[in-house]
Amino acid sequence: MANFPKDRFDTLPDDLVRVGAHRAPKRAGAGWITFAWAALATGVLVGAGLIGVGILDSSLSFTEPTSEAAPGGTTVPTAEPVTDPATVADREITVTVLNGTATAGLQDDAATVLEDQGWTIGSQASSSATDITQTIVYYSDAANEDVARGIVLAIGVGDVRLSDAYQGAPVTVVVGSDFVPAG
Template identity: 50%
Template sequence: MAKFPRDEFDDIPTLPRVGAHRAPARKGRGWIRFAWAALATGVLVLVGVIGLALVNDSFRFDLPSLAGESSPPPTEAPPATAEPVTDPSAIDPALGLTITVLNASPVDELDEQIGDTLEEQGWPVGARNTAADRDFPDTIVFYNGEQFEGIARGILAAIGEPGDVQLSDAYPGAPVTVVLGADRAE
């Protein structure tokens, strides 16, 4: 085998860095990378929040420090409540009233008992069912429009206390929904 004479490229110094980038890293280079990553993260979060605010109208991002001084809430008169409709025959048939009775109490068949009571008094009971959750604490008569508030109050009077009346669109199947709670178990 042929022997070549030694030259300067045969003796490579032993340095901790090898390859094309043999120069030592500059001081503070890690902080610069961290700053760029933090800036990019902040920009992405800001763009996401602004995009969410544009797409979803119910999204609100309120900062208490930017809100300024809070003024005391204005005192309002309590909202007027409708008079209870206690006579089902006085209800306009054009309303198309149907009542749903849901049993959310631990007592079985309570929806049937209350539904029978309402039908005996002339109320148009459409459906009687057991609710998916049987741990509803209070009996509430839900109505889905202001025109049904008096009817809801009359139904609560017909089934007796305890109970409450609330405006809600959570039960779209009927204008008035009676949810029987655990307070009826006693």
């Protein structure tokens, strides 16, 4: 190993805080500037990722579920409602009931009405939204439109919509404030 002679840079005074020009004091606000650049880079990457996924996956949609509506805004009936759940027992359809209002337990009341008429209830819960005014029965497969229309008749209020918003649930009832429980 080579031995180099000592020079003036090898010995430093004890009171010297900085050593070299590259160790200048930090500027005020330098941390915020770094944070801003990182936030900007994150936003650009997330935006580019969403655009990329939107281009590659045509089923991605940022819109609310829609219904089949006539020009006047009314829903066009396209299937005869099922009034007897036993006639569709071979389809093994379970109904999910969600409470879209601030009234506690409304999903239980709607589920009871449906169970009393023979419908199979899969689950009941509160919806993430609590300001739903109109009861909507969503069905994920066009073949289940007749069941959805039968459920509207069973609870006495609502409209039906074909939607993939509730994956894994053949029929989902989102109870709105227009539903009034019996009794």
